[in-house]
Amino acid sequence: MKEIWASLASLMGVFAFCQTILHAVFPPELRFASVKLFNRIFNCFSSYCYFDITEMDGVNTNELYNAVQLYLSTSASVTGNRLSLSRALNSSAFTFGLSNNDCLVDAFNGVTAKWEHVVMQRQSQTFSWRPLPEEKRGFTLRIKKKDKVLILDSYLDFIMDKANEIRRRNQDRLLYTNPRGGSLDSRGHPWDAVPFKHPSTFETLAMDPAKKAEIMADLRDFSDGESFYQKTGRAWKRGYLLYGPPGTGKSSMIAAMANYLGYDIYDLELTEVHTNSELRKLLMKTTSKSIIVIEDIDCSINLTNRNKSAGRTNHDPVTPEMRGGSGSVGEEGGNSITLSGLLNFTDGLWSCCGSERIFVFTTNHIEKLDPALLRSGRMDMHIFMSYCSFPALKILLKNYLGLGEGDLEDGVVMELEEVIEKAEMTPADISEVLIKNRRDKRKAVTELVEALKSKAEKRNRIARVSTAENLMDLEEEEQEKRALESPKEGSELPENCNKEGDDEEKAN
Ligand SMILES: Nc1ncnc2c1ncn2[C@@H]1O[C@H](COP(=O)(O)OP(=O)(O)OP(=O)(O)O)[C@@H](O)[C@H]1O
Numbered sequence: 001m002k003e004i005w006a007s008l009a010s011l012m013g014v015f016a017f018c019q020t021i022l023h024a025v026f027p028p029e030l031r032f033a034s035v036k037l038f039n040r041i042f043n044c045f046s047s048y049c050y051f052d053i054t055e056m057d058g059v060n061t062n063e064l065y066n067a068v069q070l071y072l073s074t075s076a077s078v079t080g081n082r083l084s085l086s087r088a089l090n091s092s093a094f095t096f097g098l099s100n101n102d103c104l105v106d107a108f109n110g111v112t113a114k115w116e117h118v119v120m121q122r123q124s125q126t127f128s129w130r131p132l133p134e135e136k137r138g139f140t141l142r143i144k145k146k147d148k149v150l151i152l153d154s155y156l157d158f159i160m161d162k163a164n165e166i167r168r169r170n171q172d173r174l175l176y177t178n179p180r181g182g183s184l185d186s187r188g189h190p191w192d193a194v195p196f197k198h199p200s201t202f203e204t205l206a207m208d209p210a211k212k213a214e215i216m217a218d219l220r221d222f223s224d225g226e227s228f229y230q231k232t233g234r235a236w237k238r239g240y241l242l243y244g245p246p247g248t249g250k251s252s253m254i255a256a257m258a259n260y261l262g263y264d265i266y267d268l269e270l271t272e273v274h275t276n277s278e279l280r281k282l283l284m285k286t287t288s289k290s291i292i293v294i295e296d297i298d299c300s301i302n303l304t305n306r307n308k309s310a311g312r313t314n315h316d317p318v319t320p321e322m323r324g325g326s327g328s329v330g331e332e333g334g335n336s337i338t339l340s341g342l343l344n345f346t347d348g349l350w351s352c353c354g355s356e357r358i359f360v361f362t363t364n365h366i367e368k369l370d371p372a373l374l375r376s377g378r379m380d381m382h383i384f385m386s387y388c389s390f391p392a393l394k395i396l397l398k399n400y401l402g403l404g405e406g407d408l409e410d411g412v413v414m415e416l417e418e419v420i421e422k423a424e425m426t427p428a429d430i431s432e433v434l435i436k437n438r439r440d441k442r443k444a445v446t447e448l449v450e451a452l453k454s455k456a457e458k459r460n461r462i463a464r465v466s467t468a469e470n471l472m473d474l475e476e477e478e479q480e481k482r483a484l485e486s487p488k489e490g491s492e493l494p495e496n497c498n499k500e501g502d503d504e505e506k507a508n
């Protein structure tokens, strides 16, 4: 018996030697084929098993491949002697990974895992609706057969979690856009990403502190609420509608939300998307812990079935007819996104493919939106971004000039407090005045008071004119009324005239 084992062991040694030779001498294509063959022969003898994790899974990107790449980039036990170094555009962090066809050994709970990065040239361009990458890439994981259960149960999950954590820690937030509408690039991505470096935070955002605190608490509850959403059977998503005049901080608020929660942003250009199914595909390709934004929603989609919905309340159901094609942009622009498609995007079954997602819509004209879009569950919180209030002004003065309340004379504070509401100036306009004069704080405040006063005066004049116009309108209306009533008087006139005439005749 011992002899049999000895000869088997020596046989395996020979094959292992052959494998090493192959590894060193032959090109990856041939090596891959021969490894396959050897694997088949040795499968019953070998104590190892292998897992191939390819970059592309059919036409889709394999998330596990990306996760493994990122995870291995920070692994301490690097055995490969050649590493690839990369830095994403505008990113502040360097990442290194395995070079083509290099190996790395990792340890997990006392188990050794060997990773190999396999890169091959694509043989010939097979027919495809979209261009495919020139290289086929993948990782091969080698583990002992006895460790299979542990690896499959926990190691891969561990890698996914670790990769997400690394990405969040190392990389800045990502801002995704869909420049090709809903079409995919060569790696199956409809979204292009750039590092997101917007400096807006809730500290810098000028708005009523109580309202700000409420929004922050709502966001925190949402991101910590996995078990709550699970328990209540609700999809783990939340919708915010930001509305208000231009320059009141809607986009700044979205950036502050992303920075606060550490989420990525998907800035969906709806006018570039042509069909509901494209919209659905885009949604499916978003990751969790993200904010999906549609800016100026009233301009992005022509909600033509609003007319039909006129007179409905927020609680009235949307009929199938109203949800149908009549809400499409197609009638005008050859686009067939429908209101129904958009509602499904935010609320349908597809909206739950993934988790921890926030939808944010912005508009300058809330009254133009279909009530179906506004209902709770779709847009859970409606946030009005108003003209600059006094508490918001205090934040701007602190941020731009470093002035606290005690740094200003009482008279100036009173003046500002009195005029700010009447002026109806946006935080964007006020920021402009402060930036322009930021080297001279006194001048900045004086100019701000002047700007606010002149704006308030202008508004006052307009109000007076419109009151005068209204008065004139009222007078005109009165006159018209009298004119309408005058035929009755006129109908009496001929009688009177006749009477007078009669009298005259009588007198004669
Ligand atoms: N509430 C605010 N707090 C701090 N800064 C603000 C605020 N609102 C506007 N700003 C300043 O004004 C600029 C424009 O603001 P932002 O783009 O957020 O406005 P918006 O409401 O999105 O406007 P639009 O409706 O035109 O998209 C920002 O760069 C920011 O510096």
Ligand SMILES: [Mg+2]
Pocket: 250, 251, 252, 295, 362
């Ligand atoms: Mg904006």
